[in-house]
Amino acid sequence: MLPLVQLYASMLPTAHHRSERAPAHWVHLAPRTQRPPHSLACACVEGESGQPAGTSAALPTESTAVPGLLVVMVGMPGAGKSTFAELLLAHSCSADGGGSSRERWSRISQDVLGSRKQCIRAAREALRQRRHVLIDRCNFDPDQRAHWLNLGGARPASRVAVFLDVPEHVARRRVLRRATHEGHVDSGSKSARELQQIVRRISSWIVAPRTSEGFDRVVVCRSPEEAAAAARSLAAEARALDTAAPTL
Secondary structure, three states: OOOHHHHHHHHOOOOOOOOOOOOOOOOOOOOOOOOOOHHHOOOEEEEOOOOOOOOOOOOOOOOOOOOOEEEEEEOOOOOOHHHHHHHHHHHOEOOOOOOEOHHHEEEEEHHHHOOHHHHHHHHHHHHHOOOEEEEEOOOOOHHHHHHHHOOOOOOOOEEEEEEEOOOHHHHHHHHHHOOOOOOOOOOOOOOHHHHHHHHHHHHHHOOOOOHHHOOOEEEEEOOHHHHHHHHHHHHHHHHHHHOOOOOO
């Protein structure tokens, strides 16, 4: 079995299929209409840049913890959202085996919980407990994403959108190949025609996220390197928050 990072790198494409995107910056500056060369691929971020490095220490308790991160995934079925979530959690363990923020993460998936209402309830409660929250849904437009930006109650330390900008034909191929899926968008549950229709429909609905919606920053992943870097950076940021002094 391939290591998780290698497996994820093999899944995400390097091709780009949309040009109408907001300017972005992080590590490498490039207009949305010009894809950076593969050797220079990176995650483009609109808004705040730079991530705090992770440290190792005992996890804080709920009563002493600082607010956690809110990470909202954006992408059509087959974009690699759940795989990105697994990669993020894998990177959340500190390198020396010391303190880990993995236990402070709550992955909110409508495929698992069954309805958006249940997801909203779970996300709100996780933020109240000052946990890091990852919303694993398509979240294809501002209206869909607004539910997570207007949860009320405890405000997260940072609200981050991660957009997996995957060409439709790549997502379609992945969906057709997978035998099982939490939301039953797989070859074992639906016909090839049904799966292609689902991907095509949601692809047509995708609107790239922007900071003007309320996000502190937007990360656009265009290559395996970008996605891996984004997962490492968010995991490091979460570990740093876990070891920070509590706010009074």
